[in-house]
Amino acid sequence: MKVTIKDVAKYAGVGVGTVSRVLNHGSVKETTRHKVEAAIKKLNYQPNTYARGLKANRTNTIALIIPTIWHPFFSEFAYYIEKYATAMGVKLFLCNANHNSEKEYEYIQMVKRNKVDGIIGITYSNIDQYLSSHLPFVSIDRHFSEDVVYVTADNEAGGRIAVQELIKRGCQSVCFIGGYQQIPNETKKRRQAFERTCQEQAISYSILDLEEPILDLDKQLTSFFLSQPEIDGVFAINDTMALDVITCLKKLNKSVPEDVQVIGFDGQKISEHADYLVSSIVQPIDQMAKMAVQRLTEIIDGKQVVKRTVLPVKFVPGDTTLFVQT
Amino acid sequence: MKVTIKDVAKYAGVGVGTVSRVLNHGSVKETTRHKVEAAIKKLNYQPNTYARGLKANRTNTIALIIPTIWHPFFSEFAYYIEKYATAMGVKLFLCNANHNSEKEYEYIQMVKRNKVDGIIGITYSNIDQYLSSHLPFVSIDRHFSEDVVYVTADNEAGGRIAVQELIKRGCQSVCFIGGYQQIPNETKKRRQAFERTCQEQAISYSILDLEEPILDLDKQLTSFFLSQPEIDGVFAINDTMALDVITCLKKLNKSVPEDVQVIGFDGQKISEHADYLVSSIVQPIDQMAKMAVQRLTEIIDGKQVVKRTVLPVKFVPGDTTLFVQT
DNA sequence: TCCTATTTTGGAAACGATTCCATTTTAATA
DNA sequence: TATTAAAATGGAATCGTTTCCAAAATAGGA
Known part of the structure; x- marks a missing residue:
C-alpha cells in the first residue's frame, strides 16, 4: 500500500x-534519472515528511502567533504572512494566543x-523572554529584549502625522484615546509622538489612557467626552x-x-477589496509581513540579521475627517 | 547540545x-518514573516530533483551506477551527487558496x-473530487461528490426566514442579490428558498444574479436599482x-x-467584541467549526461518520432593517 | 590496449522515537 | 522458604529518509 523509497x-x-539523489541535489546519470523518475511516477511515490525531517532537522514550517485571527488587522497580516511564506516554500502554523500565555x-x-523552524509573533505577553535566547523569532511591533529581531511600522511618525492632519483640518482641541495593551511595545510611541507634537504645535490636548483589560469601554468613553465637550479631534490608538x-x-x-474628526491607526479594511473603515494612519501591512518572513x-539560515526594521506609514483620509485641499 | 531519549x-x-513508557502509556514503577521525570526536567528533554511521526504515522496536524483569511467570515471560522483543534491537541496549517487550485x-x-492528518476546506474549485476518495476531508458548505463529508448551515431556512422578516417589516417588493460563486454549493439554496418563499407568500420579487468574476459591481448594482425603483427590501447573498x-x-x-431594508447572510462581525455589520441571517460559525473538527x-480515527451535518441559522436584526414588535 | 582520474552507484549507518520480546525483578501464595 | 505468577525493565528492531564511503563503471590519455 504505502510506497517507500x-x-x-x-x-x-x-x-x-540513487533514488534519493534524484530527489534532491543529484549527480545522477541521465538514463538512470529517467528510470527513477518513471518509477516514481508509476508508483506514485511521495516522500515521507517525517523521515525527511528526522534527518534534515528542518521542516520548512513556521508558526504565526497572534492574539486572534478574528480581527481585520491580524487577518490581513496573516494573509500576507501566508502569502510570502508560501512563496518561499514555507508552510504556516496558525496560533491564536488569545492573551493566553500558556498557549504561547x-x-x-x-x-x-x-516541529517548526521559527516563529513570527505579535504578542503582548512576555514570550520573547523565552525566545531571546537562540530560537529563530521575529517580533512585530515589539522589542522587549535586546536580541529580538523586530519589524514595526513607524509609529512615531504616525502619531506626529495624525496631529498634523487634525490641525490641518481645523481642529482646536484634540485628544488621544488608547489603552488596550499594557506591556511596553512600539505602539506606545503613537501616544508619545502625539503628545510631543501637540506641545510643539501648541494645541490644546488631552489623553485618555484606558487600563487593560478594558471594562465598560462605552461608559468610559461617554464620560470622557461629556467632560470634555470642546474636543473636536480624536486620534485613536487603532481603528477598532x-x-x-x-x-x-x-x-x-x-x-x-462635522463636529468631531477621528483618525485611527492601522488602516483596517475588512477584506481585500473593501474600503477602509475610517480615516487612518495606514501601516504597510503587506511590507511588514514580507519583511518579517524575510x-x-x-x-533560520544563520545569516547576519538587521535587528530593527521600521517601515513608513501614511495618512489615508476616509469619511471620518473633513476634506481639505492638498 | 540536543537531548535525545x-x-x-x-x-x-x-x-x-522505560523512558518511552514514562512518556506514553506507561506501566512503570513509581520510583523509576520519578527518576525518569527528574532526568527529563533536568535535561530539558523535548521529544522529537519527526521521530515520533515516523513511527506513529500520525501528525496531529490538520490543514484549513479557505479562499482567504482576510475576510471576516473566514477569519472567524478559522478562529474557531483553531480553537477546537487546539483543544483536541491538533495543530493547524493555514492555507489561503485564493482561488488558486494549484495551491489547493x-x-x-x-x-x-x-504532513497533515486531514483537511477542512471551504473551497470553490473542485478540490473535493481529489479528496472524496479516501483522504480525511471535511467540506464546508459544499458537497460536490457523494462521499464528501460536509458541514453546512441551514441555508434553506435562511432564505425563507429572510423573506419572512422583510415581509414582516412591511416590504412590498423584494429582491435577491447574489453571485460571487459559480460552482454548485449549499449557498445556492439561499436563492432557491428566497424565490420559493416569495412565490408562496405572493410578494413581488426579482433576482440579480451576478456572474463571477464580478466586474463593476457598483455599476451593476446601480443600474439594477435604477431600473427597479420600487424595491424596498433586499436579501443579499452575504454580508459583504x-x-x-x-x-x-x-x-x-x-x-x-427607511427606504430600503437590507438583510445579509453570515452574521459578520469584524472581531469578537464588535457589533454585527448588518441585519443578517447568522450562521452558527462556532458550531460549524466545532462540528467540522469533530x-x-x-x-481520521476511522470511525463511521455522518456525511451531512446541517446547523440552524437565525435572524439577527441590526441597523439595516426596521424595528418591529416581536 | 592499459592505466589512471573521474563520475556514478549501491548500501550501511544514522536520525530519534516506539514497540515488542526476552529477561529480570517483585509480589503472592503455599 | 520455595515456587510461580505478575509486573517492570532493557535493548534490539523498526519506521523512511539522507549521507557518506567504498566499490564499480566510465572516460580520458598515453
Missing part, C-alpha cells in the same frame, strides 16, 4: 541512494520539538478603537466628521 | 524503553506526504454583498432602512 529503488533497479508557551515548546469612539460620539449626537528566513 | 535514559540510569492541490499532496448594496443605495439617495477527527 525502497520500492522505487527496486522497481527502477537501482539503489536507494506551548507553541514555543513546539519549536523546540522541531476609532470605531468604538465613533459609535459613542453618535450616541452623544455629535456628528463625525528576516525570519535569514535567522 | 538516550541521554535521558543514561542520565536516569534506565533503558530507553499542493495541500492535498501534503496529506499524502503525511449587503455592505456593497448599502453603499450603492446611499449613493442613490435611498436611506437604509467530523474530521472521526474520519
Whole structure:
C-alpha cells in the first residue's frame, strides 16, 4: 500500500541512494534519472515528511502567533504572512494566543520539538523572554529584549502625522484615546509622538489612557467626552478603537466628521477589496509581513540579521475627517 | 547540545524503553518514573516530533483551506477551527487558496506526504473530487461528490426566514442579490428558498444574479436599482454583498432602512467584541467549526461518520432593517 | 590496449522515537 | 522458604529518509 523509497529503488533497479539523489541535489546519470523518475511516477511515490525531517532537522514550517485571527488587522497580516511564506516554500502554523500565555508557551515548546523552524509573533505577553535566547523569532511591533529581531511600522511618525492632519483640518482641541495593551511595545510611541507634537504645535490636548483589560469601554468613553465637550479631534490608538469612539460620539449626537474628526491607526479594511473603515494612519501591512518572513528566513539560515526594521506609514483620509485641499 | 531519549535514559540510569513508557502509556514503577521525570526536567528533554511521526504515522496536524483569511467570515471560522483543534491537541496549517487550485492541490499532496492528518476546506474549485476518495476531508458548505463529508448551515431556512422578516417589516417588493460563486454549493439554496418563499407568500420579487468574476459591481448594482425603483427590501447573498448594496443605495439617495431594508447572510462581525455589520441571517460559525473538527477527527480515527451535518441559522436584526414588535 | 582520474552507484549507518520480546525483578501464595 | 505468577525493565528492531564511503563503471590519455 504505502510506497517507500525502497520500492522505487527496486522497481527502477537501482539503489536507494540513487533514488534519493534524484530527489534532491543529484549527480545522477541521465538514463538512470529517467528510470527513477518513471518509477516514481508509476508508483506514485511521495516522500515521507517525517523521515525527511528526522534527518534534515528542518521542516520548512513556521508558526504565526497572534492574539486572534478574528480581527481585520491580524487577518490581513496573516494573509500576507501566508502569502510570502508560501512563496518561499514555507508552510504556516496558525496560533491564536488569545492573551493566553500558556498557549504561547506551548507553541514555543513546539519549536523546540522541531516541529517548526521559527516563529513570527505579535504578542503582548512576555514570550520573547523565552525566545531571546537562540530560537529563530521575529517580533512585530515589539522589542522587549535586546536580541529580538523586530519589524514595526513607524509609529512615531504616525502619531506626529495624525496631529498634523487634525490641525490641518481645523481642529482646536484634540485628544488621544488608547489603552488596550499594557506591556511596553512600539505602539506606545503613537501616544508619545502625539503628545510631543501637540506641545510643539501648541494645541490644546488631552489623553485618555484606558487600563487593560478594558471594562465598560462605552461608559468610559461617554464620560470622557461629556467632560470634555470642546474636543473636536480624536486620534485613536487603532481603528477598532476609532470605531468604538465613533459609535459613542453618535450616541452623544455629535456628528463625525462635522463636529468631531477621528483618525485611527492601522488602516483596517475588512477584506481585500473593501474600503477602509475610517480615516487612518495606514501601516504597510503587506511590507511588514514580507519583511518579517524575510528576516525570519535569514535567522533560520544563520545569516547576519538587521535587528530593527521600521517601515513608513501614511495618512489615508476616509469619511471620518473633513476634506481639505492638498 | 540536543537531548535525545538516550541521554535521558543514561542520565536516569534506565533503558530507553522505560523512558518511552514514562512518556506514553506507561506501566512503570513509581520510583523509576520519578527518576525518569527528574532526568527529563533536568535535561530539558523535548521529544522529537519527526521521530515520533515516523513511527506513529500520525501528525496531529490538520490543514484549513479557505479562499482567504482576510475576510471576516473566514477569519472567524478559522478562529474557531483553531480553537477546537487546539483543544483536541491538533495543530493547524493555514492555507489561503485564493482561488488558486494549484495551491489547493499542493495541500492535498501534503496529506499524502503525511504532513497533515486531514483537511477542512471551504473551497470553490473542485478540490473535493481529489479528496472524496479516501483522504480525511471535511467540506464546508459544499458537497460536490457523494462521499464528501460536509458541514453546512441551514441555508434553506435562511432564505425563507429572510423573506419572512422583510415581509414582516412591511416590504412590498423584494429582491435577491447574489453571485460571487459559480460552482454548485449549499449557498445556492439561499436563492432557491428566497424565490420559493416569495412565490408562496405572493410578494413581488426579482433576482440579480451576478456572474463571477464580478466586474463593476457598483455599476451593476446601480443600474439594477435604477431600473427597479420600487424595491424596498433586499436579501443579499452575504454580508459583504449587503455592505456593497448599502453603499450603492446611499449613493442613490435611498436611506437604509427607511427606504430600503437590507438583510445579509453570515452574521459578520469584524472581531469578537464588535457589533454585527448588518441585519443578517447568522450562521452558527462556532458550531460549524466545532462540528467540522469533530467530523474530521472521526474520519481520521476511522470511525463511521455522518456525511451531512446541517446547523440552524437565525435572524439577527441590526441597523439595516426596521424595528418591529416581536 | 592499459592505466589512471573521474563520475556514478549501491548500501550501511544514522536520525530519534516506539514497540515488542526476552529477561529480570517483585509480589503472592503455599 | 520455595515456587510461580505478575509486573517492570532493557535493548534490539523498526519506521523512511539522507549521507557518506567504498566499490564499480566510465572516460580520458598515453
